[in-house]
Amino acid sequence: MTLRSTLRYVLGRLGGAAILLVVYSFGIYSLLALAPGDPVRLLLGNLPATPETMDAIRVRYNLDDPFFVQYWNWLTDALHLDLGQSVLTGQDVSSAILERAGVTVQLGLLTFLITMALGIPLGMVAGLRRGRFADRVVSQLAMFSVSAPSFAVGILLIIVFAGQLNWLPSIGAGEGGADRLRHLILPAVALSTATIALVVRYTRTAVIEVAGQDYIIAARARGVKPSRLLFNYVLRNSLVPVITAAGVVLSFVMVGAVVVEATFALPGLGSLLVSAVQQKDLPIVQGVTLVIAAAVFLINLVTDLAYLAVDPRIAVDGASR
Amino acid sequence: MTEHASRLLDVAGLTIGVRTGGEQRILVDGVDLHLDLGETIGIVGESGSGKSLSVRSLLQLLPAGFTATGAAQLSGVNVLTASERDMRRVRGRQASMILQDPFTMLNPLMRVGRHLEEVLREKPEYRAMSKPERRAEVQRRLEEVGITDPGVARRYPFQLSGGMRQRVGIAATLATDPALIIADEPTTALDAVTQQEILELLISIQRQRRMSMIMITHDLRVAFAACDRVYVMYAGAMMEAGPSDELSRSPRHPYTLGLLASEPPLDRRLARLPVIQGELPSVRDQQVGCRFAERCEWATPDCTQERVRLAPIGDDRSSACLRVDEIGRELAARFETVEHGAVEAAHQDLSAPVIVALEGVSKTYGHGNGAVAALEDVSLTIRQGQAVALVGESGSGKTTLGRCLVGLESVSRGTAEVFGIDITRGAKLPRSDVRTWRSKVQYVFQDPYSSLNPRMTIGQTLAEAGRQAALVGDAPVLSVEEVLERVGLRAQYAARRPSALSGGERQRVAIGRALALNPELLICDEPVSALDVSVQAQVLNLLNDIRRETGIALLFITHDLAVVRQVADTVYVLEKGRVVETGSAQVLDSPSSGYTKQLLEAVPRTSSDWLGKRSQMGKA
Amino acid sequence: MSIETTAGAETPALRTFRAARRRRRRLPSVAVLLSIAYLACIVVAGVFGPLLVPHANVQSLTDSLQGMSSQHWLGTDDLGRDIFERVVLGARTALYGPLLIALGAFVIGCVLGLTAGYIGGIPGGIIMRWVDLMYALPGVLVAIVAIGVLGGGYWVAVAVIMILSAPYDTRLVRAVTIEQKGRPYVEAARTLGLSRSRVMFRHLLPNVLPLAVSQAFLSFAFALINLSALSFLGLGSTPGSPDWGTMLAESQASLLDNPLLAIGPALAIIFAAVSVNILGDYVFDRLSTKEGRND
Numbered sequence A: 001m002t003l004r005s006t007l008r009y010v011l012g013r014l015g016g017a018a019i020l021l022v023v024y025s026f027g028i029y030s031l032l033a034l035a036p037g038d039p040v041r042l043l044l045g046n047l048p049a050t051p052e053t054m055d056a057i058r059v060r061y062n063l064d065d066p067f068f069v070q071y072w073n074w075l076t077d078a079l080h081l082d083l084g085q086s087v088l089t090g091q092d093v094s095s096a097i098l099e100r101a102g103v104t105v106q107l108g109l110l111t112f113l114i115t116m117a118l119g120i121p122l123g124m125v126a127g128l129r130r131g132r133f134a135d136r137v138v139s140q141l142a143m144f145s146v147s148a149p150s151f152a153v154g155i156l157l158i159i160v161f162a163g164q165l166n167w168l169p170s171i172g173a174g175e176g177g178a179d180r181l182r183h184l185i186l187p188a189v190a191l192s193t194a195t196i197a198l199v200v201r202y203t204r205t206a207v208i209e210v211a212g213q214d215y216i217i218a219a220r221a222r223g224v225k226p227s228r229l230l231f232n233y234v235l236r237n238s239l240v241p242v243i244t245a246a247g248v249v250l251s252f253v254m255v256g257a258v259v260v261e262a263t264f265a266l267p268g269l270g271s272l273l274v275s276a277v278q279q280k281d282l283p284i285v286q287g288v289t290l291v292i293a294a295a296v297f298l299i300n301l302v303t304d305l306a307y308l309a310v311d312p313r314i315a316v317d318g319a320s321r
Numbered sequence B: 001m002t003e004h005a006s007r008l009l010d011v012a013g014l015t016i017g018v019r020t021g022g023e024q025r026i027l028v029d030g031v032d033l034h035l036d037l038g039e040t041i042g043i044v045g046e047s048g049s050g051k052s053l054s055v056r057s058l059l060q061l062l063p064a065g066f067t068a069t070g071a072a073q074l075s076g077v078n079v080l081t082a083s084e085r086d087m088r089r090v091r092g093r094q095a096s097m098i099l100q101d102p103f104t105m106l107n108p109l110m111r112v113g114r115h116l117e118e119v120l121r122e123k124p125e126y127r128a129m130s131k132p133e134r135r136a137e138v139q140r141r142l143e144e145v146g147i148t149d150p151g152v153a154r155r156y157p158f159q160l161s162g163g164m165r166q167r168v169g170i171a172a173t174l175a176t177d178p179a180l181i182i183a184d185e186p187t188t189a190l191d192a193v194t195q196q197e198i199l200e201l202l203i204s205i206q207r208q209r210r211m212s213m214i215m216i217t218h219d220l221r222v223a224f225a226a227c228d229r230v231y232v233m234y235a236g237a238m239m240e241a242g243p244s245d246e247l248s249r250s251p252r253h254p255y256t257l258g259l260l261a262s263e264p265p266l267d268r269r270l271a272r273l274p275v276i277q278g279e280l281p282s283v284r285d286q287q288v289g290c291r292f293a294e295r296c297e298w299a300t301p302d303c304t305q306e307r308v309r310l311a312p313i314g315d316d317r318s319s320a321c322l323r324v325d326e327i328g329r330e331l332a333a334r335f336e337t338v339e340h341g342a343v344e345a346a347h348q349d350l351s352a353p354v355i356v357a358l359e360g361v362s363k364t365y366g367h368g369n370g371a372v373a374a375l376e377d378v379s380l381t382i383r384q385g386q387a388v389a390l391v392g393e394s395g396s397g398k399t400t401l402g403r404c405l406v407g408l409e410s411v412s413r414g415t416a417e418v419f420g421i422d423i424t425r426g427a428k429l430p431r432s433d434v435r436t437w438r439s440k441v442q443y444v445f446q447d448p449y450s451s452l453n454p455r456m457t458i459g460q461t462l463a464e465a466g467r468q469a470a471l472v473g474d475a476p477v478l479s480v481e482e483v484l485e486r487v488g489l490r491a492q493y494a495a496r497r498p499s500a501l502s503g504g505e506r507q508r509v510a511i512g513r514a515l516a517l518n519p520e521l522l523i524c525d526e527p528v529s530a531l532d533v534s535v536q537a538q539v540l541n542l543l544n545d546i547r548r549e550t551g552i553a554l555l556f557i558t559h560d561l562a563v564v565r566q567v568a569d570t571v572y573v574l575e576k577g578r579v580v581e582t583g584s585a586q587v588l589d590s591p592s593s594g595y596t597k598q599l600l601e602a603v604p605r606t607s608s609d610w611l612g613k614r615s616q617m618g619k620a
Numbered sequence C: 001m002s003i004e005t006t007a008g009a010e011t012p013a014l015r016t017f018r019a020a021r022r023r024r025r026r027l028p029s030v031a032v033l034l035s036i037a038y039l040a041c042i043v044v045a046g047v048f049g050p051l052l053v054p055h056a057n058v059q060s061l062t063d064s065l066q067g068m069s070s071q072h073w074l075g076t077d078d079l080g081r082d083i084f085e086r087v088v089l090g091a092r093t094a095l096y097g098p099l100l101i102a103l104g105a106f107v108i109g110c111v112l113g114l115t116a117g118y119i120g121g122i123p124g125g126i127i128m129r130w131v132d133l134m135y136a137l138p139g140v141l142v143a144i145v146a147i148g149v150l151g152g153g154y155w156v157a158v159a160v161i162m163i164l165s166a167p168y169d170t171r172l173v174r175a176v177t178i179e180q181k182g183r184p185y186v187e188a189a190r191t192l193g194l195s196r197s198r199v200m201f202r203h204l205l206p207n208v209l210p211l212a213v214s215q216a217f218l219s220f221a222f223a224l225i226n227l228s229a230l231s232f233l234g235l236g237s238t239p240g241s242p243d244w245g246t247m248l249a250e251s252q253a254s255l256l257d258n259p260l261l262a263i264g265p266a267l268a269i270i271f272a273a274v275s276v277n278i279l280g281d282y283v284f285d286r287l288s289t290k291e292g293r294n295d
């Protein structure tokens, strides 16, 4: 029963993500057509606008073909990791992306780790000690930080920790290893203020919900050991909704990185995108957006699949949903 | 019987309170209770009477903020004051608890076998076993509760039926081999047939293991059949206690009498069900003295002056009624008249015009692989003014049929005419036909707590229905006051919101809303099953009165055969979407289908032989 | 650590009891009062800003980059403008855009959500495909790209963010509608023969409102954050205008030397977002307990 329905579920989700990505990539490609001005001139960048160069651009980007054909060519190229060239530097978009992706991924992972390492335990404590002092402190803090915008927090962090205290570097990504880590701490903290609060709230609600269930009372009544009760009953069951939170956090981080990288002048995908947007470097914009979107879709997919591992009910119910 | 050597549990003056917004509320007040080794006692009471809180306090399992005072000795430990560490030795080993809802009682992420293993592992003899031996031990314990399929241990709770889950819950509870097992409404969420099986199982295990048991239930008949002695609770206080057979034959407290009387009998139709007037007091109204006083017809001003506690009245019986000596004879006399209350024959006019005609109706939910057939080839006729009952277990398709008749579901196949309108055409019907259909057929839902819009006052709800009636035309439109009066509510109710009403009152409003359209057919879907017994009888009487006054036809959907007896002229028994038996109400006396017989057999009866036969088998 | 169990058996008495308890506990807390006060300031500053601080935009190079003083509470910027006065002016973009977005998303969400939830069918299917699509999108990213490539300033950003927020409202309203429409009170309304629109707007809407309204507060907070983030990236308000995000961006170049340039606008944004959230929570609690619940 389970294997087949599990497979069907996974395939269904994959298919859904693929369709979304195609629709989305179409939107991204259409930007070129929607952008004010002649696409040829946009794609020329700072090349001189002679008839020859313009013809070359037309040919290179198939601009004389019908729109859907152009899109199709672009998409198949993209699938072969050919995303065109930057109109400003002439660099391959894919290599520019590869160059910059490292910082963003590192920032994302660091933020994710901080978020989970702090958010889950704090949420658990708040949930288990509901209404007590610890809960009130944690909940109030979460309420405060869930809505604090990362760039404003980032700027305050720079002022305090880089300016006044001079503990950590304010901008840039540093070079490799420990130095890189030092440079990423403040950005990661700025990015995780909101996500920690989010995870705290999800976890707290889940724990409260689970702790009130009959099966907890029944297990206590039949003398199940407190440690088992905490881990196998309360924590395990509250973990299920927390997975959703983890997915939300990851996608939030991917996108939030754009703003935070700009705040801390980190050479990541986000700042690549922002500068490309400001300079109307469309191939880069399309490429980076596509990569970030694909990452977000992947995260959503992995979250959905993570449920399979944790909750036996999904394998069966999920398929018939 | 009273040697203290054999005393397992002794509770005296158990009082449970909760602190909210700075004030202390008493939810359970001075409960006295005792239990001997190997004995089974029942605690009976309507919802909110404090049964669950009382037993949970014995294991220190009260929700946060609740405090329990008084004395409770369980095998020599004062369980109200014992430390958490000591309680760990009590929970499981001394006493363990089964809860009401089998669907929420097991850890959804843990396989069935693990539920047993995790507590078995606490035992040295289990730890000494080899792996196959352990597996065999788990299997043996599942077999004890009647689960013979060895695959079950590896399943997850969500893959089992309610009855199976409750069996697993029982096995897990028994895995610690407790001396006392507390069953808090263990069968309330189950179908009658499953309820009987589970009760039989519990009793046979209790006898085999010579355990003690506290059985909590709101059904006096279940308590009498399953327990040696019964305690009756009302609004947080004990009313009466005594051996089952005596209590069931001669109640010595007006409340017990009222409860016994308002239980509709299965074997005869009463002209009028005896009722306890009023409804359960809400937690907010606290009072000194007898808590039953405002509903008691024997109450005198003295009853609300002094503190009331359960007091012995001889023969191992006790009553909390202050006037028990004075009114004892009166109670007995009243009980006699109830037992032999005026009987009414089911009567119907089989020449009246047909208003509902179903022929070979089927209804399928979903499609493809996931399709479920809820109704198959059902034929049914309702005549003007007739009262038809639709009986069956949950999932048998009763509600689906009712919903099809008002257009909340559509019929998949077959012919269906309601007041001459072909309802299979559904959305294709002309507007005028839909209007007629809506005004002639109305529906009363099971759950009174969600059948009224919480954001509208009662008056607004009824007025809206009235305006709808005016649209259709012919009959005079009832005013809000008239509707309220018809369903036995005062006019002041118009200004209130549903949240200020009790369950019974809400159900009256729901009936009133339906009646406001002057329908000729009223479909009632389990209209009393969410209500307490004492209120149930009031609503049933109301429906019978309305029928008598207006000649409205009734389609009564229920799982409760005793209720069927009280209201129906004609009965249809549904099993898995098919009609397995139909006929006048006499089918309850001489059923022809095996399924109907099974249902009748499963209706709780006071005598202990109701559970007797099969529990003997369990001993093999 | 011990585990506290909460719920007992759900008896009717218990439900009213709980509701009563909830009600009593929800007097406005200090945090709520502070939030209300702060938001009131923003509203006043947003509406009457130019009247309150008529000289905010006056440049005076002799006064550039002064520290805090009784004359310039938060000092002055490089053009000698009073920073505090500019923060006051910034309330306008922090108020109007988010307000419009929250209201727009609320209205779109209620109409589409009720339609998708109650009527379903083909319109419902279309609405939900659209919602799914928008949901899977990284919203801020779309805003950045769309505004960056298509051009346009603050008001285009407002429109884009409104379109990106509406799916959240829609999905929420639809979910609540579906949950509510299975309840007997709605089915009873249908059996009475009430019209679709009456069922939707008289019966369902009032019961959907508490959540939708609290969602509107959330939308407001997110709109505020995203709009100022866009301005911060140079994509929203025009450079040089008194917008908190723009001011922050312009402070970046000399952040370590002149932190005063940033502190005012940064705190203004943070407190605004936090206050809206706190108030949203409070309003939700009030709405959902006030009389209006069956349970």
Ligand SMILES: Nc1ncnc2c1ncn2[C@@H]1O[C@H](COP(=O)(O)OP(=O)(O)O)[C@@H](O)[C@H]1O
Binding pocket: B018, B027, B045, B046, B047, B048, B049, B050, B051, B052, B053, B054, B063, B283, C006, C007, C008, C009, C011, C013, C014, C015, C017, C018
């Ligand atoms: N968790 C709780 N919070 C507040 N009141 C409660 C709670 N549990 C029970 N009560 C109150 O205590 C009284 C007794 O409840 P309970 O023991 O569950 O009754 P029973 O089991 O007889 O139905 C009821 O009036 C109910 O309102």
Ligand code: SF4
Binding pocket: B253, B254, B255, B290, B291, B292, B293, B294, B296, B297, B298, B299, B300, B303, B320, B321, B322, B323, B324
């Ligand atoms: S004490 Fe009084 S009020 Fe209570 S049951 Fe007896 S007679 Fe009725």
Ligand SMILES: [Mg+2]
Binding pocket: B051, B052, B184, B185, C009
């Ligand atoms: Mg109970």
